[in-house]
Each structure stands twice: as structure tokens, then as C-alpha cells.
Amino acid sequence: MSQSRASMDEPHNGPSGNDALSAAERRAFIQIARGKQAAESVFRNCRVVNVFSNEVYEADVAIAYGRVAGIGRPGTYTGVKSIDCGGHYLVPGLIEAHTHVEDALLVPGEFVRALAPHGTTTCISDPHEIANVSGVPGLRWMLAASEHLPLRLMLTLPSCVPASPYESAGASLTASDLAPLAAHPLIASVGEVMNYPGVLEGDQTLLDVIALSQPATVTPRGLAVDGHAPELMGLDLCGYVAAGVQSDHESVSAAEALEKLRLGMWLWVREGSTRNLDELLPIILEHAPERCGFVADDRTPGDLLREGDLDAIIRKAVGKGLDPIQAIRMASLHPAQYFGFTNRGAIAPGYLADLLVVPDLRNFRPRQVYVGGQLIAEDGQALFTAPALPSDWTEAVERTVRLRDFSVERLRLPGQSGTARVIGLIHDQIVTEDRRVEVQSHNGQIISDPERDILKIAVVERYGGGRVGVGLLHGLRLRKGGDGLIRCSRCP
Ligand SMILES: [Zn+2]
Structure with a gap:
């Protein structure tokens, strides 16, 4: 890694990106954009993806004050630092x-x-x-x-x-x-x-x-x-x-x-x-x-x-x-x-120097990520x-889960074997369906049936009110729990 780590103490790189340039900085910025004054850094050997004109072309990009100052033909700009993009895309x-x-x-x-x-x-x-x-x-x-x-x-x-x-x-x-x-x-x-x-x-x-x-x-x-x-x-x-x-x-x-x-x-x-x-x-x-x-x-x-x-x-x-x-x-x-936001979302003079170096636009995987001209992620x-x-x-925001009267008894769902209403999940969708499925009971309690993709679901009120809602869910395809990453069997 040749570039310095991102530092949040630097001016003009605040999280909102709306920090204004002073009058003197603006005058300098104009001269940097014109190539009359050295930039802080110059991205070289890159193919710029221009989202205004839907073009890709070779150019050098000059950076100052956390922003793009100018874009010019290769060799146009001088800079304190030079960033070689290896012929990759600048996005x-x-x-x-x-x-x-x-x-x-x-x-x-x-x-x-x-x-x-x-x-x-x-x-x-x-x-x-x-x-x-x-x-x-x-x-x-x-x-x-x-x-x-x-x-x-x-x-x-x-x-x-x-x-x-x-x-x-x-x-x-x-x-x-x-x-x-x-x-x-x-x-x-x-x-x-x-x-x-x-x-x-x-x-x-x-x-x-x-x-x-x-x-x-x-x-x-x-x-x-x-x-x-x-x-x-x-x-x-x-x-x-x-x-x-x-x-x-x-x-x-x-x-x-x-x-x-x-x-x-x-x-x-x-x-x-x-x-x-x-x-x-x-x-x-x-x-x-x-x-x-x-x-x-x-x-x-x-x-x-x-x-x-x-x-x-x-x-x-x-x-x-x-x-x-x-x-x-x-x-x-x-x-x-x-x-x-008029200062981001493209590569143009005055825009924040939030830039990606990407080797392949079809298999889009950024190699380097810059925010305000500072390298924040690589490979x-x-x-x-x-x-x-x-x-x-x-x-x-601490100790906000306050249960009342909660025990395993509250997760029981009394009922007999037969047809029951369940929440039907639609894969990858936020909306659900009202479904009827056959369920099994044991000792007067309806039980989960993972083999048939019927699971119990509980909503436990966490604000000290003590309410617990228990129902049935169909379509999650969860076979087991406890690994911390809930996966459905259809996902890779
Ligand atoms: Zn949302």
C-alpha cells in the first residue's frame, strides 16, 4: 500500500462532504484544475468512466481539497503524489x-x-x-x-x-x-x-x-x-x-x-x-x-x-x-x-474525490476505494x-431488551393435528401469503415440522409489557438454527 491511510482529521473530507472551500482555497482550486498549480495527487494510467456522457476514455484526474479538481489528457497534471491505476477503470x-x-x-x-x-x-x-x-x-x-x-x-x-x-x-x-x-x-x-x-x-x-x-x-x-x-x-x-x-x-x-x-x-x-x-x-x-x-x-x-x-x-x-x-x-x-447531492455520484471538477479503481466493469470488484482522495480499502x-x-x-441504546413473564411455556402453541393457518413466505420477497397446511400436535401442542418446512415463530415484546405471539411459518426452509447466520436451503 503506497498511499496514506484515511485520516478524518483532514479538512474537506467530513462525512457529509459539504465543507466549503475558503476564498483562497477556491482560487487555488481553479488554478489546480487549469493545470497551473500542482495538485495534491493525480490519478494516472486510468480509463475514466463518465456517467454524464456514458463514455470511457483515458485521462488523468487531479485531486485537491478532497475533491476532483480537473480531468485532462494523460500527462496534463503535476501532483505531489501520483497514483498509478494500472490501466484500470476509474469509477x-x-x-x-x-x-x-x-x-x-x-x-x-x-x-x-x-x-x-x-x-x-x-x-x-x-x-x-x-x-x-x-x-x-x-x-x-x-x-x-x-x-x-x-x-x-x-x-x-x-x-x-x-x-x-x-x-x-x-x-x-x-x-x-x-x-x-x-x-x-x-x-x-x-x-x-x-x-x-x-x-x-x-x-x-x-x-x-x-x-x-x-x-x-x-x-x-x-x-x-x-x-x-x-x-x-x-x-x-x-x-x-x-x-x-x-x-x-x-x-x-x-x-x-x-x-x-x-x-x-x-x-x-x-x-x-x-x-x-x-x-x-x-x-x-x-x-x-x-x-x-x-x-x-x-x-x-x-x-x-x-x-x-x-x-x-x-x-x-x-x-x-x-x-x-x-x-x-x-x-x-x-x-x-x-x-x-450536487457534489458526488460522478467524476467531474468540484465533485468529491470518492473514486474506485476497478479492473473489470462486467465482473465489478473494486481493487481500490478512495473517499475524499484517501485510500480506505484495497483488495x-x-x-x-x-x-x-x-x-x-x-x-x-444499552440494556434495551426487557422481558417480562417470559419462559419456554410462553412459546407453546396449544392445538390439535389438522389444518392450520400459517404465514407463507415467498422466496426473496417482502410480502407473505395466507396459507393453510396440515400440522401435527403432540400432547395438545402444535409442533414444528422442519421436514415439511413448517416452523413455529414467536414475537416476544421487549419493552417490559410481557406480550408473546406464537404462530406458524411456511417457506423459510430453515433446517437448523444456532450458527448465527440464518441461511435458506435455496441460497448458494
Ligand atoms: Zn427499508
Whole structure:
């Protein structure tokens, strides 16, 4: 490794990437861009992937103040440091538009260590899970843990805490709770609006949260509003969009995805531990990917380890016929445009020097990953350690599982052998089916039957209320538990 390790003390490389240049720095930046002054570093011997013009060409890229200063013919620029890209592609850093740190079962610093080798340089995480448990103090902790990371981890304002009125939750958040956080530089959007029935009924509490997206003194650029509306179509979809929701990552069918595109929504393909690329790719190929992108959303740590991040989605989409440059645009420029980030998602003067060196655009595996011009990952390894966890707000996020009256007796499901209602899982999908299957009982208790893929499932309320719900699940294909990485038998 010839380059220095990422240092978060350097100016202009803050996590939001919005640190302004001083007047003197701006003057110097212009002269560096013109080749009149030496750059801090120059990427040489590379083929630049230009996502504005859909071209690839040989060029040198000059870096200063954590940004791209200029792009010129090979040999144009001088720099204090020279980075030889070995003839490989230079690609803009990838932007994850919607995921959840909590699903990876990692703290933010370890989460970004896992993402960094895969080329994700900006990641937007909706912290609604920690918010459900710990409310605003949990969000404060998450924001504190997301600052000072070598990778740009940003968060959303969770719009649906709890997700619906039927849910037990540790907190209930309103617009007045969230408003003080709206101007935080790491807040990227109003998080996924899952309670679409509430939106359609005009639930004022929910509409007030969506209204936090409007440009105001505290958030002059305004915020995007993320959606979550599986199978919502027709006039109800019009109502949802009319409420101000701008994107969706939950399309189940191609017809639904096309309706969402037609109504001006940004269409995110979700390929985490649930997937819809196969259903949506024909729409993208036929109608152009201009308003489309990729997200991981919920992903188990096992899937993250085995498959990767946005790089894995690019490989899969390209393998199914999407042009590689279009796939890169969908994971860089398009999410940047959606969030209103004018400083990332492409390689151009003034853009953050978040760059990937990639040997092969079809088998997309970044060899080197740079954030703000600093090397943060190489050959599949992150080159940094996770910083210490924040000391502020820790009480809110520790010892939050409070069970009451819980014992193995509470996991029993009284009943006789015969036909029973079960939750039917659909492989790779978030939606479920209402199924009837034959079940067996033993001593008056319905029992799991892994050979026939019928398992018991329990929801144990963790807030001290003592409620336990026990039901039956069909379709998980889990044969045994306990190895920490839940795998289904159909996954490789
Ligand atoms: Zn989500």
C-alpha cells in the first residue's frame, strides 16, 4: 500500500462532504484544475468512466481539497503524489440510497468497514429500528456514531415510528420530535414512509413528518421523501405520490414498477436479502434507467459477507443484460440526483474525490476505494479500524431488551393435528401469503415440522409489557438454527 491511510482529521473530507472551500482555497482550486498549480495527487494510467456522457476514455484526474479538481489528457497534471491505476477503470464511488445499519447487526463503524471494500462511499441508512427502540436519544446516538467515519454514512429522519398503530414500540416519534434533527448535516431524507394506509387516510401526524422535507430555514435544500409501498397501484398510488413521497423500493411486479415510474417516482431495485431485480429489470431495459437505482435495504450479515454490497447488484444486473455504465450510473449519479447531492455520484471538477479503481466493469470488484482522495480499502480489505463508540447517549441504546413473564411455556402453541393457518413466505420477497397446511400436535401442542418446512415463530415484546405471539411459518426452509447466520436451503 503506497498511499496514506484515511485520516478524518483532514479538512474537506467530513462525512457529509459539504465543507466549503475558503476564498483562497477556491482560487487555488481553479488554478489546480487549469493545470497551473500542482495538485495534491493525480490519478494516472486510468480509463475514466463518465456517467454524464456514458463514455470511457483515458485521462488523468487531479485531486485537491478532497475533491476532483480537473480531468485532462494523460500527462496534463503535476501532483505531489501520483497514483498509478494500472490501466484500470476509474469509477465514481457508489451511493447506497436505502439500507439499515441495524440489519447487519453491526455498529456503524464496523458496518462501514464491511461496506468499504465493495466500493460504497456514501451510504444512506434509515435508523427506524433503533428509533423504534430508543426514540430520539437512539437517533442522537446513531448520528454521533456516524460522524468521523472514513466512509460517508448518512441517515434519514425515520417517518414511521412505530411502523403502524398495531406495533409495540419503545417510542413514538412526531414531527416536533424530529424537527430538531432535520438540519443535521448527516440527514439525507425523510425515511421510508411505510404507513401508506395512514398517508392515504390523511393522518396528520404522518403528513407533518413528511412536511419536514420542505425547504425551510433549517434545511434550505429540502429533503427527499423515501417511500415503501409494496403492491400500491392505481389511484391510491396517486394519493401516496400526492402526499409528497418521491421514491419506492418495494415493487413486487413489473406493472407496479412501471406505474411508479410513470407517476414520477424514483424506482429503486432492492437486492438485499429480499430481491426484485428479476421482476424489474425488463422495465429498466425497456424504459431506460434514468430514474432507477439499486438499494440493499434489509440484508443479513451473512449475505453481506457472502455477496457484497452494491457491487454485487451491479454484477448481477450486468450479468442479466444491463449495460455496465448504466448499472454504475444507477448506483452513483442517480441516487445523488435523487437526494440533491450536487457534489458526488460522478467524476467531474468540484465533485468529491470518492473514486474506485476497478479492473473489470462486467465482473465489478473494486481493487481500490478512495473517499475524499484517501485510500480506505484495497483488495477486499478495509484499511481502517472502527472508531470508538460515542460516549453520548449510550444509556439509550444499552440494556434495551426487557422481558417480562417470559419462559419456554410462553412459546407453546396449544392445538390439535389438522389444518392450520400459517404465514407463507415467498422466496426473496417482502410480502407473505395466507396459507393453510396440515400440522401435527403432540400432547395438545402444535409442533414444528422442519421436514415439511413448517416452523413455529414467536414475537416476544421487549419493552417490559410481557406480550408473546406464537404462530406458524411456511417457506423459510430453515433446517437448523444456532450458527448465527440464518441461511435458506435455496441460497448458494
Ligand atoms: Zn427499508
